[in-house]
Amino acid sequence: MFWKxxxxxxxxxxxxxxxxxxxxxxxxxxxxxPDEEREYDRDFRQYLSxxxxxxxxxxxxxxxxxxxxxxxxxFYDAEFSGILIADIGEESWAPVVCYxxxxxxxxxxxxxxIESFEGFGRWVEAFGASTPIVVPDxxxxxxxxxxxxxxxxxxxxDSLIGxxxxxxxxxxxxxxxxxxxxxxxxxxxxxxxxGMSTYYLQELQQSEELYDxxxxxxxxxxxxxxxxxxxxxxxxxxxxxxxxxxxxxxxxMVIVYLALKKKAVSGRTIVSDLWPNVDTAKAMDNxxxxxxxxxGKFQFLCPEFVVSENGGYWFNRDKVxxxxxxxxxxxxxxxxxxxxxxxxxxxxxxxxxxYRGHLFDEQCDDSWIxxxxxxxxKLYAECITALLDELGLEENYSEIHKYVVESLSISHGIIxxxxxxxxxxxxISGHAEAVKAAALAKADLxxxxxxELIRISGKYITKHKG
Numbered sequence: 001m002f003w004k005x006x007x008x009x010x011x012x013x014x015x016x017x018x019x020x021x022x023x024x025x026x027x028x029x030x031x032x033x034p035d036e037e038r039e040y041d042r043d044f045r046q047y048l049s050x051x052x053x054x055x056x057x058x059x060x061x062x063x064x065x066x067x068x069x070x071x072x073x074x075f076y077d078a079e080f081s082g083i084l085i086a087d088i089g090e091e092s093w094a095p096v097v098c099y100x101x102x103x104x105x106x107x108x109x110x111x112x113x114i115e116s117f118e119g120f121g122r123w124v125e126a127f128g129a130s131t132p133i134v135v136p137d138x139x140x141x142x143x144x145x146x147x148x149x150x151x152x153x154x155x156x157x158d159s160l161i162g163x164x165x166x167x168x169x170x171x172x173x174x175x176x177x178x179x180x181x182x183x184x185x186x187x188x189x190x191x192x193x194x195g196m197s198t199y200y201l202q203e204l205q206q207s208e209e210l211y212d213x214x215x216x217x218x219x220x221x222x223x224x225x226x227x228x229x230x231x232x233x234x235x236x237x238x239x240x241x242x243x244x245x246x247x248x249x250x251x252x253m254v255i256v257y258l259a260l261k262k263k264a265v266s267g268r269t270i271v272s273d274l275w276p277n278v279d280t281a282k283a284m285d286n287x288x289x290x291x292x293x294x295x296g297k298f299q300f301l302c303p304e305f306v307v308s309e310n311g312g313y314w315f316n317r318d319k320v321x322x323x324x325x326x327x328x329x330x331x332x333x334x335x336x337x338x339x340x341x342x343x344x345x346x347x348x349x350x351x352x353x354x355y356r357g358h359l360f361d362e363q364c365d366d367s368w369i370x371x372x373x374x375x376x377x378k379l380y381a382e383c384i385t386a387l388l389d390e391l392g393l394e395e396n397y398s399e400i401h402k403y404v405v406e407s408l409s410i411s412h413g414i415i416x417x418x419x420x421x422x423x424x425x426x427x428i429s430g431h432a433e434a435v436k437a438a439a440l441a442k443a444d445l446x447x448x449x450x451x452e453l454i455r456i457s458g459k460y461i462t463k464h465k466g
Contacts, residue, residue, distance in 0.1 A: 076178035230356030
């Protein structure tokens with residue numbers, strides 16, 4: 001079943017023999033004795049056989065991943081095992097799934113929500129060299145690596161094995177406080193392959209539920225559309241992720257903020273604008289955590305979607321970023337310059353089609369976005385007014401009515417929209433319905449605006465009805 005599809009029985013045994021036959025170079029301590037090695041080889045085969053027997057017919061990636069963590073704890077007589085996923089760009093990592101042998105708990109967070117690479121220099125080097133970290137006694141490294149030891153002490157680590165993996169995904173399979181085979185990381189490396197393969201497949205399966213649409217065509221894979229007029233969304237080809245599927249408000253705030261700035265922005269500037277009342281250090285942790293989680297969610301849509309560079313945070317520079325705000329302004333500007341009625345009408349329709357709603361309405365009252373929100377709301381009023389007036393030249397009342405209804409679902413208070421609502425209703429449905437339309441306008445306008453609306457709409461209807 002799933003297990004056999006992924007590994008195959010013969011491959012499993014072949015890998016186990018190769019791994020157990022490898023020479024074992026001790027790290028941080030003296031080597032292991034021959035008797036211990038023979039016992040290790042025997043247990044290696046037995047525990048892998050037991051794991052395969054347990055999950056060989058399972059189609060559940062979660063079950064296979066959890067059983068691999070349990071096997072690690074039992075084999076090493078350890079307290080804890082877990083999978084840490086690293087974000088090289090953010091220089092940080094966090095546990096995505098863990099197992100505590102003594103409590104039997106499956107936990108999704110064991111350390112802080114996210115850990116910086118700071119103090120873990122040897123871990124970074126080990127990952128780069130694809131070699132395991134083996135610390136049979138943390139007290140031995142206290143003097144030589146005080147920063148690393150400080151982390152171990154905080155996390156109550158007495159001994160540890162970490163097996164790296166990468167590039168998709170990137171991180172470590174970690175064994176905390178093993179009480180046997182402390183200098184023998186081969187099993188950890190084998191289980192890292194099992195656990196991380198299933199983790200990657202689980203992420204792939206979940207991504208199919210997260211994204212709307214089918215896979216992107218190769219020609220579109222480098223075009224990333226970021227739409228923030230209305231509820232924000234990111235599109236690559238025919239695939240899309242939006243707030244319905246990914247509801248992290250902090251993530252969308254960062255995306256919208258960068259889209260509006262149109263350039264890389266330093267982390268400190270971002271947090272001071274987005275979270276001015278939060279302590280800077282805590283806000284920076286929030287930002288790193290947000291970007292870490294965001295990249296995991298976007299990895300199958302746009303890998304490395306938001307990256308941290310020397311100049312600050314920005315979108316992946318290997319992609320072509322297309323912003324609906326820029327397109328909207330481009331079409332409106334084109335319409336203003338265009339003298340030809342047909343071409344002007346086309347540009348205005350394209351602009352209006354991009355305006356799915358007001359700019360990130362969910363956060364429109366925040367100080368960092370309020371000016372942008374006002375700017376685009378004003379441009380929309382100008383755009384829809386111009387479009388309706390152009391359609392009025394053709395006396396195309398059915399199309400006018402369609403755009404009026406769409407506009408009223410987005411915004412209220414634009415006098416020209418109500419004008420064309422009354423006029424189009426008069427010509428399509430008659431005077432009685434037009435009176436009802438005027439009543440709707442009255443609720444959204446001042447007394448003076450309403451009187452002027454009735455005057456100009458009456459004058460137009462009288463003139464064009466003859």
